[in-house]
Amino acid sequence: VTSEGRYQIGEVAESVGLSISTIRHYDELGVVVPSARSSGGFRLYTDADVERLRFVKRLRPLQFGLEEITDLMRLLDETVDPVTASVEALDRLSMYAAAVEQRCVLLREQLAAAREVGKQLRSAIETRSVARLR
Amino acid sequence: VTSEGRYQIGEVAESVGLSISTIRHYDELGVVVPSARSSGGFRLYTDADVERLRFVKRLRPLQFGLEEITDLMRLLDETVDPVTASVEALDRLSMYAAAVEQRCVLLREQLAAAREVGKQLRSAIETRSVARLR
DNA sequence: TCTACCGTAACGTAGCGTCAGGGTGC
């Protein structure tokens, strides 16, 4: 904790589980821009910023591009107030929701396939090791 | 089928589910090199080659580099005959097996996190849409 | 000969990792 709710990039990286260069990259691309900078130029992240980083981290394995993720988060921001929320924004938001569902299904399939490989490997090792024992 | 057990890159791409450029890339890097070429230079894949491509495809989501995958497949090849199989090769093979296990666990965690996001998104959309109806 | 398919070469892209050289902060 640097000064009550303002974290430096190192602490953030530690707590979120992203590398410092990744976090800097996200800043450069405008995915997650720190709410403040110290007088000396250090990036200072608020708890909300950190939450956004966690959000990105969760979405990345679903093969979403950083641009899409940025767009999605902006949509969420725009619709925080239901009054300001345009129908169009809500529409696009649910398209993202559907995409997330699909990617999850795909991820499950990949996991299943990967476990197959694991089994395949284990059995291959076993038969080859057993043969060696004789 | 081009001529009994020899497939052109297009058919292979179709059946395996990898893009043509990906398959060409794998050839260039020596990951999966087609067993033959037509007299005119067309890549000709055998069923075994196609199997190797499927193997690569299954391992990719586990974040293995192409070089590692190549190494792994070579290890499998080298140990096909238990007599030629060195203890060292078998050792490295089981290290890969362990790595696969770990990556599977990680993948499951990522899937769980991603589903969280899905839920989060759906509920956000719902509350914001319902508010609009009034 | 036509047409779909394939070849290489070369450059473009996303998402970081990795210095190099130099301030910042406690």
Next chain:
DNA sequence: CGCACCCTGACGCTACGTTACGGTAG
């Protein structure tokens, strides 16, 4: 002042995608 931490370029890397231009298969 020291030492850990941070800054901005700028270049490197992986794993492809994308033309451009031309040959091949049947």
